[in-house]
Every structure is written in structure tokens, then in C-alpha cells.
Amino acid sequence: TQLLEQSPQFLSIQEGENLTVYCNSSSVFSSLQWYRQEPGEGPVLLVTVVTGGEVKKLKRLTFQFGDARKDSSLHITAAQPGDTGLYLCAGDNYGQNFVFGPGTRLSVLP
Amino acid sequence: DTGVSQDPRHKITKRGQNVTFRCDPISEHNRLYWYRQTLGQGPEFLTYFQNEAQLEKSRLLSDRFSAERPKGSFSTLEIQRTEQGDSAMYLCASSLMDTEAFFGQGTRLTVV
Numbered sequence: 300t301q302l303l304e305q306s307p308q309f310l311s312i313q314e315g316e317n318l319t320v321y322c323n324s325s326s327v328f329s330s331l332q333w334y335r336q337e338p339g340e341g342p343v344l345l346v347t348v349v350t351g352g353e354v355k356k357l358k359r360l361t362f363q364f365g366d367a368r369k370d371s372s373l374h375i376t377a378a379q380p381g382d383t384g385l386y387l388c389a390g391d392n393y394g395q396n397f398v399f400g401p402g403t404r405l406s407v408l409p
Numbered sequence: 410d411t412g413v414s415q416d417p418r419h420k421i422t423k424r425g426q427n428v429t430f431r432c433d434p435i436s437e438h439n440r441l442y443w444y445r446q447t448l449g450q451g452p453e454f455l456t457y458f459q460n461e462a463q464l465e466k467s468r469l470l471s472d473r474f475s476a477e478r479p480k481g482s483f484s485t486l487e488i489q490r491t492e493q494g495d496s497a498m499y500l501c502a503s504s505l506m507d508t509e510a511f512f513g514q515g516t517r518l519t520v521v
Contacts, residue, residue, distance in 0.1 A: 397502075
């Protein structure tokens with residue numbers, strides 16, 4: 300069974316601080332997605348990383364895929380209250396399904 | 410077509426009743442996925458379709474759960490004889506073959 304672990308589980312920071320959340324697995328995925336989810340809503344896709352070592356930037360968010368395609372990180376610079384939410388990583392199981400981690404719940408306080 | 414659409418957004422039902430949820434995927438997407446999400450957890454894969462073919466259904470939680478996609482477009486997820494433990498958010502997603510999945514807003518089921 301493929302499992303994705305995410306850390307930390309919860310994170311509460313002040314506006315303006317930087318943070319990094321992690322997504323780890325013992326399995327190799329063909330690609331990995333990061334989603335953000337707000338209460339009562341479905342996950343919203345932020346980015347897909349495909350190549351080992353790939354780095355993608357989305358404004359203040361930087362995503363990195365590990366060289367072995369088993370892990371990923373999300374770094375947020377100068378966090379804002381609007382960044383608050385549940386951050387989910389999902390590994391693409393070679394087109395069969397998407398395996399999700401339990402998420403990191405981020406709270407950015409003004 | 411602006412995205413994946415799910416209906417209803419919320420459903421309250423009495424224990425023992427049957428419920429059916431509908432998902433309309435992004436029109437050109439040939440893959441459709443169903444997930445369940447309970448409080449504090451990430452989405453849990455249930456089943457998926459490629460066009461009208463259900464390619465994986467072993468992860469459906471019990472034989473009370475079934476899904477269809479009769480014409481390869483919209484899909485329905487049915488839960489028979491609902492139990493309180495079925496209370497959760499049911500999420501639908503769609504994708505083009507081996508690309509990323511886009512999710513709907515979900516159907517929140519409460520079994521009382």
C-alpha cells in the first residue's frame with residue numbers, strides 16, 4: 300500500500316513569516332500534486348511536479364520534487380492570512396489513482 | 410464548462426436510507442474519480458472510471474457503495490442503507506488520461 304506522510308500536521312505562524320511543509324513516501328510516483336483546501340470545499344490544485352529535482356514557483360510558493368520522486372516540499376515566503384488552509388500532497392500512481400497525504404493545516408495569524 | 414460540478418452540496422439523511430450523488434466532470438476529461446474525506450484526513454480513493462469503464466472498484470468501502478458512469482460523461486455514486494459512519498465529504502475529480510486531477514466542491518453527507 301502506498302502511503303504519503305506530511306509534516307508538520309499543524310502549523311500556526313504570524314503573518315510575514317516563512318514556512319516549509321513536507322511530503323514523504325517510500326514509493327515512487329509518476330508525478331506529485333499539491334492542493335489547498337478550505338473548510339467545506341474541494342481541494343484546489345496548486346501545482347504538479349513531474350521530474351525528479353524539479354522546482355516550480357507560484358508567486359510566494361516554491362515547490363520542489365525530490366530527485367528520487369518520492370518526496371516533495373512546499374515553501375511559502377512571507378505568509379499571509381489568505382494562505383490559511385489545508386495543504387494536501389497527492390502522488391499519481393501511474394494513472395491508476397491519486398494517493399493523498401493527511402495534509403498540513405496551516406493557520407496564518409494577522 | 411468551468412470545472413467539476415457535484416450535486417447536491419449537502420445531504421442529510423436518516424440511517425438506513427439510500428442516497429445518490431451526481432458528478433459532472435470537465436467535459437473533455439475521460440477519467441473520473443470518487444474520493445471520500447473524513448474530518449482531519451486527506452481524501453481516500455474509492456473508485457475511478459476511464460470513459461464508461463470502471464477500472465478500479467476494489468477500494469469501495471463495502472457492497473453498499475456503487476458507482477456508475479453510463480455514457481462516459483456524468484457519474485453517480487450510490488450508498489445503500491446508509492450508516493452513521495458514512496457521514497463524510499464525498500469528492501469527485503476528473504482528469505485527462507495521465508494528467509493532474511481537478512476536484513469538485515464535494516457533497517457533504519450527514520447520516521442521522
